[in-house]
Amino acid sequence: MTGRTRSGRRAGDSGTRDAILAAARRQFAAGGYDGTTIRAIAADAAVDPALVHHFHGTKERLFAAAMQLPVVPSELITAVLTAERERSGDGLRAHIGEAIVRTVLMAWDGEDARAAFVGLLRSASTNEQAVRTLREFVTSTILAALTAGLDTVDPAQAQYRAALAASQIVGLAFTRYVLQLEPIVSAGHAELIAAIGPTVQRYLNGDLT
Amino acid sequence: MTGRTRSGRRAGDSGTRDAILAAARRQFAAGGYDGTTIRAIAADAAVDPALVHHFHGTKERLFAAAMQLPVVPSELITAVLTAERERSGDGLRAHIGEAIVRTVLMAWDGEDARAAFVGLLRSASTNEQAVRTLREFVTSTILAALTAGLDTVDPAQAQYRAALAASQIVGLAFTRYVLQLEPIVSAGHAELIAAIGPTVQRYLNGDLT
Numbered sequence: 001m002t003g004r005t006r007s008g009r010r011a012g013d014s015g016t017r018d019a020i021l022a023a024a025r026r027q028f029a030a031g032g033y034d035g036t037t038i039r040a041i042a043a044d045a046a047v048d049p050a051l052v053h054h055f056h057g058t059k060e061r062l063f064a065a066a067m068q069l070p071v072v073p074s075e076l077i078t079a080v081l082t083a084e085r086e087r088s089g090d091g092l093r094a095h096i097g098e099a100i101v102r103t104v105l106m107a108w109d110g111e112d113a114r115a116a117f118v119g120l121l122r123s124a125s126t127n128e129q130a131v132r133t134l135r136e137f138v139t140s141t142i143l144a145a146l147t148a149g150l151d152t153v154d155p156a157q158a159q160y161r162a163a164l165a166a167s168q169i170v171g172l173a174f175t176r177y178v179l180q181l182e183p184i185v186s187a188g189h190a191e192l193i194a195a196i197g198p199t200v201q202r203y204l205n206g207d208l209t
Numbered sequence: 210m211t212g213r214t215r216s217g218r219r220a221g222d223s224g225t226r227d228a229i230l231a232a233a234r235r236q237f238a239a240g241g242y243d244g245t246t247i248r249a250i251a252a253d254a255a256v257d258p259a260l261v262h263h264f265h266g267t268k269e270r271l272f273a274a275a276m277q278l279p280v281v282p283s284e285l286i287t288a289v290l291t292a293e294r295e296r297s298g299d300g301l302r303a304h305i306g307e308a309i310v311r312t313v314l315m316a317w318d319g320e321d322a323r324a325a326f327v328g329l330l331r332s333a334s335t336n337e338q339a340v341r342t343l344r345e346f347v348t349s350t351i352l353a354a355l356t357a358g359l360d361t362v363d364p365a366q367a368q369y370r371a372a373l374a375a376s377q378i379v380g381l382a383f384t385r386y387v388l389q390l391e392p393i394v395s396a397g398h399a400e401l402i403a404a405i406g407p408t409v410q411r412y413l414n415g416d417l418t
Contacts (some may be wrong), residue, residue: 118334124387124397125331135388143390163384163393164404173382177263178333179344179379182351184372195373195417199408208404 017055019045024066029129033063033136060141071107074145081149090189096130097201098163101193106171109189114177121178142166150204157208166201172196211390226264228254231238233275238338242272242345269350277325283354290358305358306374306410310402313378315408318398323386351375358412373412381405 023045027036038059041051064072080099089094107113114155123130148163153161172192175181184192202208232254236245247268251258265271275279287307297304318324332339355371362370363405384390393401411417 018288061262092261118299121330122334125327125334131388137391137392138388160392160396163390167380167384167393167405168377169380171376171378174379174383175376179340179347181344181347181372181375183369184376187369196376199377199411202408203404 014019015052016047018096020047020052020055020062021066024062028063028066028133029123032129032133033059033140038062046172047088053126060137067120069120070110070113070116074141076103076107077145077149079112081145096199096204097199098193100165100200101171101172101197102189104172105189105192108173108177117173117177121174124182138166146204152206156186161208164208165200168196168199210259212276224401225256225260227380229256229264229271229274233271237272237342239331241269241338241342242349247271254315269346272346276329277321278329279319279322279325283318283350285312286351286358290354294373304406304410305406305413306408309374309378309409309418310381311398312407313381314398314401317382317386326386330383341417347375355413362414370413370417374409375414377408 020041023041024036027041027044031037031040037057038050039053041062042052045052052062056065058072060074061072063069072157078101080103081096084099108117120134121199124134143166145158146165147158150158150161172184175184229250232250233245236250236253239245240249245268247261249260250271254261261271265274269279269283270281272278286309287313290305293308293354294306303369317326329343331345352375353370356367357372359367359370381393384393
């Protein structure tokens with residue numbers, strides 16, 4: 001079977017993969033997150049939609065890959081919420097805040113995290129359409145996953161609570177990775193989790209009045 | 210006295226003022242906040258340093274004007290801390306967190322606030338030197354004013370506490386004014402102060418362990 005390397009991958013795979021990612025960036029930039037389909041990205045890259053699914057799975061995974069995010073946010077959040085639920089049984093999930101801060105720090109402390117975050121900020125500060133795309137992505141994936149996990153709180157408040165939690169997480173990421181403000185940068189995970197975990201916990205599950 | 214308008218301002222004032230602001234942007238961009246002097250900005254604008262002081266007062270005020278910030282941060286923080294101290298006497302300042310969030314919302318909800326914040330983000334995400342300038346400005350003005358006001362807490366912790374508070378305030382500004390994440394955008398001041406005030410209060414004055 002000519003055209004395949006010894007590892008079994010087709011010689012053109014990385015080129016096709018790159019073409020799909022470039023098409024994804026163009027389509028998300030032009031149409032926002034919600035308005036962009038796998039089908040439109042496939043058409044732009046001149047490949048079959050099934051190939052896009054094969055390489056990247058969901059639209060969220062494709063967006064994460066195109067933006068070089070270190071993680072797929074909603075999958076990470078769902079994993080954390082599920083683990084905490086199993087750990088603490090049916091009672092109040094008193095450690096969700098800490099678990100989320102710990103998970104974020106571990107995900108973002110990777111080498112490429114700062115570059116990815118700065119890239120998102122740069123696009124968000126460049127034009128209105130990029131802001132809209134990022135807002136739709138955060139709402140459709142991160143806030144949706146958090147809100148779905150908040151099944152013990154008033155549904156009418158769940159979106160607000162998730163957005164408050166996002167405000168603190170975004171602020172932590174900005175001060176630690178972009179602004180690099182001391183002593184936030186050199187603070188250890190345990191110290192930051194103890195300080196910021198209860199904030200996220202209260203936003204998700206505590207008294208806000 | 211030719212060259213003066215009826216209001217008493219010299220006809221060339223606005224041109225000189227603009228030249229000083231342009232020189233300030235160049236000098237801050239090249240030398241950072243800490244390393245830039247009024248004298249260097251005056252030399253760049255080919256005016257006497259006394260004129261720069263006359264128009265803009267302090268270096269912080271000049272930076273705020275050059276970056277079109279809606280407020281002069283350390284002056285605002287000092288005013289809030291002083292007012293809260295007078296209001297609550299010598300006891301624990303239990304409402305500093307709420308007062309800071311209220312002040313930030315009032316300052317930033319002005320028309321030009323979003324443009325100024327996006328401008329800072331854009332420069333910070335564009336290059337390393339701009340990040341350094343912004344970091345030095347935040348540290349030398351905002352954190353210094355907050356830290357100075359925290360005379361009831363362990364001095365070794367004051368800078369960390371101020372930075373934690375900054376992380377939440379930056380996150381609020383980012384989600385409300387840049388990302389425009391609902392329902393944070395449409396939330397009223399009272400609602401946001403009730404939710405976020407206690408976070409800032411705890412960072413500045415509460416138990417972090």
